[in-house]
Amino acid sequence: MSLLFLALAGVPYGTAATEAAPASEKVYQIGTDTTFAPFEFQDVNGKYVGIDMELMEAIAKDQNFKFEIKSLGFNAAVQALESNQVDGVIAGMSITNERKQKFDFSDPYFDSGVIMAVREDNNEVTNYEDLKGKKVAVKTGTEGYTFAESVSSKYGFTIVPFDDSSQMYDDVKTGNSVACFDDYPVLAYGVKQKNGLKTVTDKEKGASYGFAVSKGQNKELLEKFNAGLTNLRANGEYQKLLDKYLGKNAVSTANQSRWGLVKSSLPALFVGLGKTLLYTLISLFFAFILGLIFGFMKVGRNKWLRGIATVFVDLFRGIPLIVLAFFIYFGIPQALGFTMPLFLAAILTLSLNAGAYVTEIIRGGIQSIDRGQMEAARSLGLPYRKAMIKIIIPQAIRVMIPAFINQLVITLKDTSILSVIGLVELTQSGKIVIARTFASFDIWLTVAVMYLVVITVLTKISSRLEGKVRHG
Numbered sequence: 001m002s003l004l005f006l007a008l009a010g011v012p013y014g015t016a017a018t019e020a021a022p023a024s025e026k027v028y029q030i031g032t033d034t035t036f037a038p039f040e041f042q043d044v045n046g047k048y049v050g051i052d053m054e055l056m057e058a059i060a061k062d063q064n065f066k067f068e069i070k071s072l073g074f075n076a077a078v079q080a081l082e083s084n085q086v087d088g089v090i091a092g093m094s095i096t097n098e099r100k101q102k103f104d105f106s107d108p109y110f111d112s113g114v115i116m117a118v119r120e121d122n123n124e125v126t127n128y129e130d131l132k133g134k135k136v137a138v139k140t141g142t143e144g145y146t147f148a149e150s151v152s153s154k155y156g157f158t159i160v161p162f163d164d165s166s167q168m169y170d171d172v173k174t175g176n177s178v179a180c181f182d183d184y185p186v187l188a189y190g191v192k193q194k195n196g197l198k199t200v201t202d203k204e205k206g207a208s209y210g211f212a213v214s215k216g217q218n219k220e221l222l223e224k225f226n227a228g229l230t231n232l233r234a235n236g237e238y239q240k241l242l243d244k245y246l247g248k249n250a251v252s253t254a255n256q257s258r259w260g261l262v263k264s265s266l267p268a269l270f271v272g273l274g275k276t277l278l279y280t281l282i283s284l285f286f287a288f289i290l291g292l293i294f295g296f297m298k299v300g301r302n303k304w305l306r307g308i309a310t311v312f313v314d315l316f317r318g319i320p321l322i323v324l325a326f327f328i329y330f331g332i333p334q335a336l337g338f339t340m341p342l343f344l345a346a347i348l349t350l351s352l353n354a355g356a357y358v359t360e361i362i363r364g365g366i367q368s369i370d371r372g373q374m375e376a377a378r379s380l381g382l383p384y385r386k387a388m389i390k391i392i393i394p395q396a397i398r399v400m401i402p403a404f405i406n407q408l409v410i411t412l413k414d415t416s417i418l419s420v421i422g423l424v425e426l427t428q429s430g431k432i433v434i435a436r437t438f439a440s441f442d443i444w445l446t447v448a449v450m451y452l453v454v455i456t457v458l459t460k461i462s463s464r465l466e467g468k469v470r471h472g
Contacts, residue, residue, distance in 0.1 A: 018444050028067040028221055030056060031086035031422075035435035036163045038189040038245035039092040039209075042432045044264045046271065051245050052090045055109065056211075059236055060230030065071045065221070070342070071432070072422030073162060075141050080422070083334035087218050088225075090264075092183065094143045094207040100213055106225045108208030109238075114147040115184040115204065117197040118172065125178050126200050131157035137168040137177040143206050144181035163420075166434045169195055178411035185246055195438035226418050262442050265433045268441075271422075272429025273450055279425060280412045283350035287411070289360025290351065300362045301384075309359065316356035325349045329421045346415075346423050361407065365400035366392060405462040426450060 019086050032040050033051065040050040048069050059210040060067055072080055077094075080086045082102060093110065095105045118125045125131065133156055138145040140161045148159050162168040165186060171177045173196045185204045191197055211225045290312075297309035316324070329345035369392050377387035416427035424432070430447040434440050 025066060027416075028087040028218075029070055029085070030034075030067050030082045031070050031072050031089045031091070032072040033077055033091040034091050034432050035073065035166060036186060037165075037193075037435055038185065041436045042088075042268065043436065044268075046268050051110070051241060052092060054241055055229075055232070055238070055246075056090050058223055058232055058241070062231050063224040063229040065224055067088060070422060071424055071428075073163060073420070074139075076347065076420060076422045077292060078328045081212060081214055083330045084214060084217075084337070085330070085333055085339055086258050088213045090211045090412060092186070092209050093212055095210040096146075096207055098412065099212070099303055104209035104217075104219075105212050106117055106222055107229060108210055108241075110185075110209040110231055111182045111202040111206075111382065112143065112185065112209055113206035114181050115187055116179050116197050116201040117169075117183055117187050117191070117199045118179045118195055119130040119175070120197075122178065122197045128155045128201070131155050131179060133157070135160050135177040137162060137171040137180040139163070139165055139168050140419065143183060147204060147206070148181045163434065164431055165190075166431065166440060168436060169197055169438065170440050188256035189245065190438060193438055212458050243272055254380075258439070258442055259292060261437055261439050263445055265437070265443060265446070268429050269426065269446060269450060272424060273454065274425040275423075276412065276415045276425040277454070278352060279346055279415050279418075279423070280408070283347050283354060284329050284411055285407060286347065287354035287358050287407075288349035290355030291362050294355070294359040295362030295366070298359065299366050306360065313356045316352045317360075321353050321414055322420055324353060325418055325421050342422060345421065346418050349418065351352055353408060353414065357407055357410075358404075361400050361403040362396075364403070365396035368399050401465075405459060408458060412455060412458070413451070 010423045012159070031049070033050055034040050034042055034158050036050075038050050038051075039052040040048060043049045048071065053069065056067065056069075070077075070080070070086055072086075074091050074093075075218070075362065076088045077091050089103075092110075092112070093099070095108060099105070116128070116281045125134075136148055136152070138148045140163055145161065148157075152159055160171060162171065165182060168177075168180050169184070169190065172180050179200075180197075183206070184199070185195070187199055191199060211220075211222070213222050232241075234383065275387045294309040294312050297305040298313075300306060319327075323347070327339060328349050329342065333340045366388075372397075373391055374384075374387055377391050378384070382390070384401075415423070415425045418424065419428035422428075426447060430443050439444065
């Protein structure tokens, strides 16, 4: 499998995905959340590691099947399973009665539970009674969220939801929330990595983790997972895996210097930056084509074509980008019963959104040219089309260039929104690194500088091109 294919498919080089299988052999697509250390996260080499990742790899080897990991985030992974975008999900997913209505679960592979943590220098909050009138951070879709919701009215605290564990921890460290609820092995691992928190309560009894497939589907995969899990427990490999991440001698990266941490994270961030630029350029290419088509329809003389173009602009400019991404990647495949590649969903989302704005840029540029010029051209005998091509459009292009440059910058930044559907670009790469290091300030500063440098360079290049066109 080539590096290019891995990049386009959203599977970083060196992941836990098994080697390429023959074309006739099924390769299972497994969704996960790679911001949930120590169960799934990315190491400094860009490889997906952790209890869940290595357990899946060991079971696949034991049962002789192939799989590829799709890093989506927990909520996106669950939605992908519901819409049959993936064959299974392993992401520290608690087995609950509600989830059993939609999914079939494997035998439990880890008994979890919820625990509360506060900032390491906070000595005022030591139990649930101390939470009255305060805010508590939780991660959406998790057992910690469910537990917090069940006791929030009893103890009088307000829930603040987040999509990532690292964001939840940061909210506590900054003092916006006084505490957070999370699965005890995740918090214990984070505390050992010096994430700035400490646990203050005993573990609450909770549900066990299981591997999930869609209801009534992939029965063979589920049976293989259970059989492999049984074998790994019998031969001691399962316990060795738990000890590797949760034992007394578990590896710690907490002693790494700030510069060393940033330096070791740069390769993953540069890969993310490359994907950001790739998605931006490809989507803008198609957006420009859409803009030309619908832009000329809007300024044309056919009222039906103008109406179609107006509907296109209103539709894709009026729908928030994040909603459009969810609809294209999860909604359409679920409704029509097919699987859509993440790369295609991302390009469609960005192209349709940017295409609506490019349409208006082209319309505005053409209509900004004085009507008298068209009338003069027609009075001299030039056909409408030739007058547009020879007289109106060359002038309109000069007017459009600043807006095109602005749209380039907007689309580049919009790629970060698509991290919600699992697109691993620069922003998502930063989230993945923070999930391993808990160094939010250093990593987000690095990501911000990278965006700033790239956008500044692109703006300067575009401005120079603009100057040549205007004075050429």
